[in-house]
Amino acid sequence: MNSAKEIAEEIKKKLPIKDVETAVILGSGLSGFAQILEHQQSLRYKEINGFPQTSVSGHKGELIYGYIGAKEVLCLNGRFHLYEGHEPQTIAQVIRVLKDLGIKRLIITNAAGSLRKDMAPGTLMLIKDHINFSGKNPLVGANDEIYGCRFPAMNNAYPEHLREKCKKIAEKLKISVKEGTYFMVLGPNFETAAEVRAFGILGGDAVGMSTVPEVIAAVHCGIEVLGISVITNYAAGLVNNTPTHQETLEEADKASLRMSALVTEFIKEEE
Numbered sequence: 001m002n003s004a005k006e007i008a009e010e011i012k013k014k015l016p017i018k019d020v021e022t023a024v025i026l027g028s029g030l031s032g033f034a035q036i037l038e039h040q041q042s043l044r045y046k047e048i049n050g051f052p053q054t055s056v057s058g059h060k061g062e063l064i065y066g067y068i069g070a071k072e073v074l075c076l077n078g079r080f081h082l083y084e085g086h087e088p089q090t091i092a093q094v095i096r097v098l099k100d101l102g103i104k105r106l107i108i109t110n111a112a113g114s115l116r117k118d119m120a121p122g123t124l125m126l127i128k129d130h131i132n133f134s135g136k137n138p139l140v141g142a143n144d145e146i147y148g149c150r151f152p153a154m155n156n157a158y159p160e161h162l163r164e165k166c167k168k169i170a171e172k173l174k175i176s177v178k179e180g181t182y183f184m185v186l187g188p189n190f191e192t193a194a195e196v197r198a199f200g201i202l203g204g205d206a207v208g209m210s211t212v213p214e215v216i217a218a219v220h221c222g223i224e225v226l227g228i229s230v231i232t233n234y235a236a237g238l239v240n241n242t243p244t245h246q247e248t249l250e251e252a253d254k255a256s257l258r259m260s261a262l263v264t265e266f267i268k269e270e271e
């Protein structure tokens with residue numbers, strides 16, 4: 001397997017990266033954001049030696065480099081889910097490639113099911129914390145001290161200053177946002193009604209099958225994270241409903257413009 005450093009070096013040979021500090025990981029149906037990048041150039045994951053490949057429909061598999069105003073941005077359009085069979089360590093490696101490319105801030109978006117009747121589909125939810133119920137962890141195995149310590153703290157994974165800044169921008173743009181705890185399951189099946197009740201009691205506000213491995217790996221290596229969920233559906237049984245992947249894609253697509261506007265302005269206003 002190629003090291004993260006080797007993969008980063010190869011990417012630098014193929015893209016004219018100068019000083020990139022922000023990366024965005026796009027969730028299901030949210031790839032519209034990628035079109036906003038100016039002067040963009042992309043590499044398919046297939047073109048990058050040692051880079052893992054994605055498989056789910058709605059997830060493309062390309063690394064896009066470009067500008068928002070004067071800011072360089074890297075965008076991962078297509079992510080790696082544990083339910084596809086990817087090892088959690090593979091996800092850590094992708095994050096470390098970003099670290100080796102100079103990334104200091106990671107904006108992660110996803111689609112998630114609401115665990116609260118008062119949080120309807122279409123809501124944008126800033127992630128203030130997470131519960132890792134996947135049973136997996138990207139940091140399992142020998143620790144690479146170059147990236148971070150053996151036992152990293154995870155209680156400030158989504159720093160308040162980034163969420164506060166995002167809330168201010170949302171207010172300015174008149175985009176309504178809520179805040180909540182993201183509850184990660186392994187998937188790929190949607191939850192049972194009993195699980196949905198249990199996850200709500202445990203403190204989750206939204207349930208999804210991604211994001212947490214990336215966040216753990218990012219926090220480990222000192223990358224700050226802003227996480228935003230698009231609530232695409234009520235979680236199974238919450239309102240007597242049965243979720244489908246199609247529904248999540250359609251709802252994510254509807255929210256895509258708002259999500260893109262929020263992320264774009266957030267990046268523009270970075271110091």
Ligand code: HPA
Pocket residue numbers: 111112113114190191207208209232233234235236243248
């Ligand atoms: N459950 C799990 N993952 C999801 C859901 C859900 O209801 N919606 C979008 N991703």
